[in-house]
Amino acid sequence: MAGVVKINVLTVPAEQREELERRFGARAGLVESEDGFEWFELLRPVEGTDQYLVYTRWRSEEDFQRWVEGSMRQAHSGGGRPAASGATLWSFDVVQQAGPKATGQD
Template sequence: MTVIKINAITVPSDSGDELAQRFAARAGAVDDQPGFEGFELLKPTDDRTTWLVVTRWSDEESFQSWVNSPAFGHGHRSEAERSGGSAPAHVGVSSELWSYETAGGTSR
């Protein structure tokens, strides 16, 4: 059964675009991980400042394997860090990891 992990990242109201750019810079970094099924970055369309990073995994073990892998650490470093530079300031002011599994719905 698919496991859905949602990282709810709260950013200052003027930092959402920077968050999106940072995710775009590492697009595809997780695509080849065993058990990975998909990714979405959801931007709020109202006054909220919490963005949602939604990933889907074939099972909990696949997600945990990725979190504990060198690829996870590498993928969460900035482009500057990967080139030997300093880490930029954090964009998010807080984050929470939520875990779900599908309990119903439809798809096309």
């Protein structure tokens, strides 16, 4: 298997969008050094929805769970009012993947 993807769907009122993006921009960066972490993206909605997507890819479910039980709890324990009014976690196994084809040019 090629890993797992976790997508956190955050419902964010219009007046909280800047705050959410600021918080992610200022985040401690703990996830990047976690064992098994492979990728992160914060996706801003363009039209028709108030839901942001937080995309992370992990080597395994166990690596993700270890992060949830450890560093994620620390990163989210700062208190304060949440920028999102709701959250849902989607989970996927990566069964196929592809990247750009090499062009042979340097």
